[in-house]
Amino acid sequence: MARSKRIWSPEHFHHVGNRGNWQMNLFREEQDYFVFLKILQRTYELTKMEICSYCLMSNHYHLLIRTPHVPLSKVMSRINKGYTDYFNRKYEVSGHLFEKRFFSKPVYDDYGLLEVSSYIHLNPVEAQMATNLARYRWSSYHYYHSPYLKHPEFFNPFPLAQSFPGDTIHQKKEVYCKWLHKDYKLEHIHGPVLSEK
Template identity: 50%
Template structure:
């Protein structure tokens, strides 16, 4: 049976999730995380996309992205192929690195954009990998809180929803992310996890 063709809407943001095959670790050490982020940057140079937020967990990753010129499938194919080649070569194995095709869901509202970004940034806290989202090194959350820039992440997609100076926007976003409980978005993830 042929796989169902994915729907791609140019200029629409998507929440994308990929998980390791058999839920195995995709990132075994700091080098793996760094290589993946480097590959994300290189794929962006070749096939431009816009990234609002990300989080790399041990056995999966989240991206909040949109692509204007190439389908999300093209972007993810390039990224996952590069990382799978690296992973298999490094670990001297063959076969599938990712469990199945990536999960994706279109984000169709301002609240959805905020909720997905929040969900992504709180993932390490929910997984009890850290007590504070800002302490987790492998997510884009620090770019939202501090002035340091990223070669790939554009925080303005989220921060422009807030008013005031950049300091006030950061304060408001932190308050939004760190308030207790996750949004309705988590129930939609049950299809993936």
């Protein structure tokens, strides 16, 4: 049976994800996370893709990615193959690292972007891997929470931040974080931040 053709809308972001084969860990050590992020940076340099939200979990990842110049499938093939080659070489294994083709779904409006980014950024809390999102290192959330923190070139916060008030991109990112926490009712975790008007 032929596989369905992948939807690629160059002007829109896509929610993309993939999971380790047999749900095994994709990231076993801290270095593995760093290597995956380096692969994202190299892919950006070659394809000029952009990501406005991401989260790397132990056995899967989520990206909110736009690929205006190169088909999404080719971009993801580069990312997944690059990481698979690294993983197999490091851990002396072979075969499929990912359980199947990557999941992808285009996001057509600003509200959808916010909803998907909320899901992505809150993933560590849902999985009980973190209670303080700002301290989870493998997510783009900390680039919103600490607005002056230097971020990688592939990361573009503007598509999400533009939906919020503020005179600067930094102010808009701060308001995004407050919206995210109120939406998920995390007052008991982050307390004072949420009470600000």
